[in-house]
Amino acid sequence: MKSLTFRERESVSIGPTGDISEPEAEGLAKLDGCLPPGVLNWGHRSLRLGPFCGVLRTKQLAIEILPKIDHGSDSSEDMRGLLVAMIARTGELGPKRVGEAGLRQQNGHLLDVFIEDFCGQVKVALRRGAIARYSDRTDNINAIRGRLELNDHLRTNAFDRSHLLCRFDERSINNPYNQALKAVLRILVGLALSPSTRAIVTAILHRFVEVTDRRARARDVAALQFDRTIRHWEPVFAKALWLLQGLYPDVRVGDTAGSALLFNMEKLFETILGLQLQYVSQTTMGGRLSIALQSPVKNLSNSGFQMRPDITIHSGEECVAILDAKWKRLYLDNSNSGVSSADAYQMNAYASRYRCQRLALVYPASKECPPGHIREFVLATNERPILEIIAIDIRELAFGGDIPRGVEGMIEKIEAGLPKMEVRDSLNRGTV
Known part of the structure; x- marks a missing residue:
């Protein structure tokens, strides 16, 4: 995927010798109707970016828009670090970002910064263990566990004395919380631009091998309830919801093949x-x-x-x-x-x-x-x-x-x- 970096309010030329090609511009035009007013301002074979910073992603392009601060160094690394610091101040990035030694310079694409920040929050929460829940289960097993379902057992195992039909509570990480989290991680591994970021997401996904694959929807994540035993996971799912609403096409932009995480400066x-x-x-x-x-x-x-x-x-x-x-x-x-x-x-x-x-x-x-x-x-x-x-x-x-x-x-x-x-x-x- 082609990756480009621009500044807010910058003009972008369109054409064979321009910053982006006409097919790439068409991809942005399809996304435009789902963006806040003023993000993209179209001209003759050009577009002008508005006072928004963040990430735009289409099938062909991953565009990061950085602040334009005409005061001090304006390198992409410095501007990326500045934007990340500003976002961190609002609480939209994990608290680790605020005091990070290398915060003033960010070399990775903004999209990867957002993804790695989320992965960092997941890893911290996983130190106290994945969310586990008890569920009622009935199974034909070879040793009694929980309660013997006598009538059903006699019908099921009339000719098999080696098994017992039991109903019992089982503690498992295969529950709606981890299913939603795994779904978000699977989306992010596909969106990550750098191999190192994909490797970070993949490593966390290995912790959820036992969890059933399911489709992530923002309303499902928003509906999850958190008791005191899993309260430390609540900020992780809040960030997952934020990413879903910005990056997952089916949530914000309908059938359009594109996504955006943008900040009104x-x-x-x-x-x-x-x-x-x-x-x-x-x-x-x-x-x-x-x-x-x-x-x-x-x-x-x-x-x-x-x-x-x-x-x-x-x-x-x-x-x-x-x-x-x-x-x-x-x-x-x-x-x-x-x-x-x-x-x-x-x-x-x-x-x-x-x-x-x-x-x-x-x-x-x-x-x-x-x-x-x-x-x-x-x-x-x-x-x-x-x-x-x-x-x-x-x-x-x-x-x-x-x-x-x-x-x-x-x-x-x-x-x-x-x-x-x-x-x-x-x-x-x-x-x-």
Whole structure:
């Protein structure tokens, strides 16, 4: 299978001398209807990729789409490592990935990274043994076991005194849990691109030789229940469901021969920024400020127009700041630094509805726009809210443990505006 690597928002030429051939483009076109809007944007003998990263797979092609970060090294290995680190921050990859020494550089294809991560989770769970369940079984055996089924035994073995028809409970790994897991592994061994990844999956499959082969369906995996004895397996099956919904054709794309695991980069950026702020607020801010993601939800009118800010910062019941993450590039030469009017209007609406005086639009840093505070606008409304423009280093966010530069300065301004009693209490706790 042909394997290609592109960057988000990159243009891909189509034709005999292009990046992909016309038959390969037709395969992507068949998949397009099942993808989120904006992933593939078609032009004349070309297509432009949208702000999504991950994996697209057709019969002819395996395409990985990596982030385009115009700040620092942009090699495929570094960008792959960055994307994996960002995904790991959201919990979509196993916790081992977050602290892995080689995380900053990933040489394998993203599809293999996802598959190997899943296999790693399975191997860890298998250290405590495969899931075994008792089932009721009736069998004609040569020694009594469980309960003798006397009437049936007399009919079955009337002329055979060497066997006994018994009903008994048997503990077996051949159960719906392992059947579903084996089915997912069989799919992954066919999808893996590198021989080493296929070998990893095959080695795990050998542990399930006694398990009946069956077809994997997402709804079957979702229906499995986990008691306290097998609770440690629940994250493994959650990941299996995630992979099934993204990679298995019959689940997401009907009869189309293709699959996808894609991440909306703006949503991913917003999520890891919010999670990092939540973590820092809980560990170093002494509870003075709380961080909420996608909440509180309010309506702009009595009957609708729901508003859901990316990140809100609260001091008690008061909303003291609202942040929105934008996976776009700032242009410092422009009069508004590249901030769109629509984004400014949206933030002004937030300020009014949430009675909040401090707002921020947060962008990725670039070569032309270094990390930190870029500029601020005082919005010309009665409340005169301040809209701050901030650029942050994506690597610092993905690999670091502190508040990114720029956002840190905003937090300091918020803390400076807290009542003196709150600040004094924080100083006593050593958190300011």
